[in-house]
Amino acid sequence: MLKYVLSRIATFLPTFIGVTLISFAFIRVLPGDPIIVMAGERGLSDERYQELVQQFGFDRPIWVQYWDYLTGVLQGDLGQSFVTKRPVWDEFFTLFPATLELSVFAMIFAVILGLPAGVIAAVNRGKFFDRALMSTALVGYSMPIFWWALLLIIVFSGNLGWTPVSGRIDLRYYFPDPTGFMIWDAIASGQKGAVTSAVRHLILPTIVLGTIPLAVIARQTRSAMLEVLGEDYIRTARAKGLSPLRINGLHALRNALIPVITVIGLSVGTLLAGAILTETIFSWPGIGKWMVDSIFRRDYPVVQGGLLLIAVMVMVVNLTVDVLYGFINPKIRKR
Amino acid sequence: MVDDALSANAEMDEQRPGRLREFWFYFRENRGAVFGLWIFTAFILVAIFAPLIAPYDPTAQFRANTLLPPAWQAGGSWQFPLGTDPLGRDMLSRLLHGARYSFYVGIVVVTVAASGGILLGLLAGFSPKWLDTLIMRLMDIILAFPSLLLALVLVAILGPSLTNAMIAIAIVLQPHYVRLTRASVLGELGKDYVTSARVAGAGRWRLMFVTVLPNCLAPIIVQGALSFSTAILDAAALGFLGMGAQPPTPEWGTMLAEAREFILRAWWVVTLPGLAILVTVLAINLMGDGLRDAFDPKLKRS
Numbered sequence: 001m002l003k004y005v006l007s008r009i010a011t012f013l014p015t016f017i018g019v020t021l022i023s024f025a026f027i028r029v030l031p032g033d034p035i036i037v038m039a040g041e042r043g044l045s046d047e048r049y050q051e052l053v054q055q056f057g058f059d060r061p062i063w064v065q066y067w068d069y070l071t072g073v074l075q076g077d078l079g080q081s082f083v084t085k086r087p088v089w090d091e092f093f094t095l096f097p098a099t100l101e102l103s104v105f106a107m108i109f110a111v112i113l114g115l116p117a118g119v120i121a122a123v124n125r126g127k128f129f130d131r132a133l134m135s136t137a138l139v140g141y142s143m144p145i146f147w148w149a150l151l152l153i154i155v156f157s158g159n160l161g162w163t164p165v166s167g168r169i170d171l172r173y174y175f176p177d178p179t180g181f182m183i184w185d186a187i188a189s190g191q192k193g194a195v196t197s198a199v200r201h202l203i204l205p206t207i208v209l210g211t212i213p214l215a216v217i218a219r220q221t222r223s224a225m226l227e228v229l230g231e232d233y234i235r236t237a238r239a240k241g242l243s244p245l246r247i248n249g250l251h252a253l254r255n256a257l258i259p260v261i262t263v264i265g266l267s268v269g270t271l272l273a274g275a276i277l278t279e280t281i282f283s284w285p286g287i288g289k290w291m292v293d294s295i296f297r298r299d300y301p302v303v304q305g306g307l308l309l310i311a312v313m314v315m316v317v318n319l320t321v322d323v324l325y326g327f328i329n330p331k332i333r334k335r
Numbered sequence: 336m337v338d339d340a341l342s343a344n345a346e347m348d349e350q351r352p353g354r355l356r357e358f359w360f361y362f363r364e365n366r367g368a369v370f371g372l373w374i375f376t377a378f379i380l381v382a383i384f385a386p387l388i389a390p391y392d393p394t395a396q397f398r399a400n401t402l403l404p405p406a407w408q409a410g411g412s413w414q415f416p417l418g419t420d421p422l423g424r425d426m427l428s429r430l431l432h433g434a435r436y437s438f439y440v441g442i443v444v445v446t447v448a449a450s451g452g453i454l455l456g457l458l459a460g461f462s463p464k465w466l467d468t469l470i471m472r473l474m475d476i477i478l479a480f481p482s483l484l485l486a487l488v489l490v491a492i493l494g495p496s497l498t499n500a501m502i503a504i505a506i507v508l509q510p511h512y513v514r515l516t517r518a519s520v521l522g523e524l525g526k527d528y529v530t531s532a533r534v535a536g537a538g539r540w541r542l543m544f545v546t547v548l549p550n551c552l553a554p555i556i557v558q559g560a561l562s563f564s565t566a567i568l569d570a571a572a573l574g575f576l577g578m579g580a581q582p583p584t585p586e587w588g589t590m591l592a593e594a595r596e597f598i599l600r601a602w603w604v605v606t607l608p609g610l611a612i613l614v615t616v617l618a619i620n621l622m623g624d625g626l627r628d629a630f631d632p633k634l635k636r637s
Contacts, residue, residue: 011475018476030492135367138624142616144568146575147591147609150598154606158599273481277572291484292576295491307488311479318479 004326012319016312023308024069027056027300078305083297088305092287097180098168099279099286103271105202106210111264114214115253118221118260122229123248133218140215145274149208149281156204163204166283170197209278213267220263224256231255258328265321269314361629368625374618381431382438389428390416393585397423402601418603420594422583426603429585430611436586437567437615440501444566445559447505452512453555457543459513460520471517474510482507483572490578497580500573507569508562515558519551553630560623564616571612587612 035052036044044052057065072078078088121133157165164170168182175189183202186194228234229252237247275288283289287306294302362368381388391397397415401423404411411418417426459470477485489503523529524547532546573579574588582593587608594604 011472014472015475015479018472019479022476022480026488026492138367138620139613139617142564142568142613142620144571144588144609144612144616146572146588147605147612150591150595150605150609154598154602269481273483276481276483276487277575280576292487295487296577303488303491307480307484310481310484314481315479 001326005323008319008322008326012315015315019308019311019315020070020073021066023304023311024066026304026307030300073308078308079301081294081302082299083294083302088302089309091290091302092306092309094180095285095287095290098182098284099272099275099288101181101183102202102205102209102278102284102286103268103275105206106271106274107213107264107267109206109210110213110217114217115221115260117214117218119225119248119253119256121218121222122225123244125226130222134222137215137218140211141219143211143215145208145211146277146281148211149204149278152204152207153281162200164197164201168198168201168284169194170201173197205278205282205284208281209271209274212270212274213264216263216267216270217260221256221260224259225252228252228256258325261328262321262325265324266318268317272310272314358629362625365625365628367621368628371618371621371625374614375622378434378615378618379438382434385431385435389425389431391425391428393424393429393432394583395424395428397425399423402597402604404601405603417607418601420590420604421597421601424583426607429590430587430607432585433587433590433608433611434615436497436580436584437570437612440497440504440570441563441566441619443501444505444508444570445563447501448508448562448566449512449555449559451505452509453516453548455509456513456516457520457548459517460524460547461539461543467517470513474513477507477510480507483569486569486573487576487578490573495578495581497570497574497584497586500570500579501566503573504566504569508565511558511562512555515554516551519554520547523547523550557623557627557630560619560626564619564623567612567619568616 035049035056035058053059057068076089078092080087081091084091117133117137121130124130153165156163169186170193173186173189173191173194175185175191175194177185178188179185182198183195186198225248229248234247234252237251242251272288275286276292277288278284279286279289280292287310291303291306291310293299294306362372397419400412400415400419402421403415403419403423405418405426406413406416408418415425415427417430419425420429455470455474459467462470480488486500486503486507489506490499493499493502529542529546532542537546570579571586571588571591574586575592577592580586580589582589590608591605594601594608598605
């Protein structure tokens, strides 16, 4: 087991170095002088230019620059935003709870609907329910979620007026946000209506972000269930006269869950990519919107730092999933 | 690349006569896939003949008729069957021309990503351990970034345009082909026919492209179909974020971005381009599922 964990970590390190190299290269491969590009249309005085060259260390050899960058990264120094002048690290972790909150709800939404859908489809293989559910799943899987978001806004915000169009909470409410998780902070604030408002703001983004994972989970659960349902021990359980609910829900699902859990774990990257679109459309102040805004504002230290942090996060989650998978499934370790 | 094409041709010639028919037999079983194929064919025809079918030029502005609803709604006219956008451009013409861009994106991205990926995958499968590791680690690095984010950043570096968006998406999709090709190559390498070809004196290039590659193609073709739809979706997403095709190009994602502020006033300018994306992507995915089942029933699980 230890050997397996070590071998996973051994592949993690070079990838980590590679990712830092890419984010390091980012500012340097921008066409033209990065400092002029970053200054934008305002232009720069000569002194300020020299100051910035020094600040970025562009006057030093490239490997020294990379070494400084790498040691900085390992100490949590990712530079400063051009726009807000705050450290990128701080900005990231201020905004991250918003994305995490949205992603967690999206994942809960996807699992709560996706697992039963997959099980029902597998049990009714080839019948009406199977076809209907899997066609729906394929539509969800093919969905351009930015359009899906606009449709939901038209129907639920425009025509029905049920849900707000943007933001995390109504402007009427104001309270300190020690955790950054709006629902939690709203509960803690004790203000009347704050929680309802926060939940209402969360509904549409959750559906939009959860749609593709929902479809993937439903499809994956179905195929995993089909595989398990063909096993001998299921036939034994049937022969013993156990109720179908017990067989499908307990015996089969438990073993079908392993690949499904892997899919859930590995969809962190998908969620973050989806968060870029979802947060932009719903003005959700998380890291997805932050990255898009920074790209448009040419706030390159933010883009560079955000890119690195997001990639490292995805890698850490994938590594964890891999290791956990090794714990659950001994067959994997042997390879 | 020439080698690649040659090997594909060679494969066609050597095929048993019944192979294509056998494929069609299994493909036809899946009604969804056949349905998808029909829609996809229609999509290709529209993409090719858009300038002939479209009633107007996609950028022609009829300023007297801005935001006209579709013909069947009150206030609509058959002069503009699907209505007009905020600048008075004919929606139908723009949607038809949009098919061209999506088709173009799909073809270019899949060609670039697949040929690069197949080449690297073959190389990784056939080369010494160190080069194999190097290639695979490079792919791991690309895969560590969420695809859309990496594409966005690449476009930010290259500058927003449809071409750059395609380059970015191709780079992001390529690792999947590398992994897939390498895995199939490693699976084939131990088989007897490879050994016999080797014993018969086949050179490395011949082994790679003529002996092994044709036997690895099935999963790659399936991946090709699936990434065709991913490419269309991602290009539309980039267009929607303002980082893909630029207005007034009638690309579907860009059209959506332009129409965003009118969502509560004119449903058709928002609904129709998205519907076009969804139908196209859905058709391709249906086809992809059918291809997978037809090529290899064992692959069904993923």
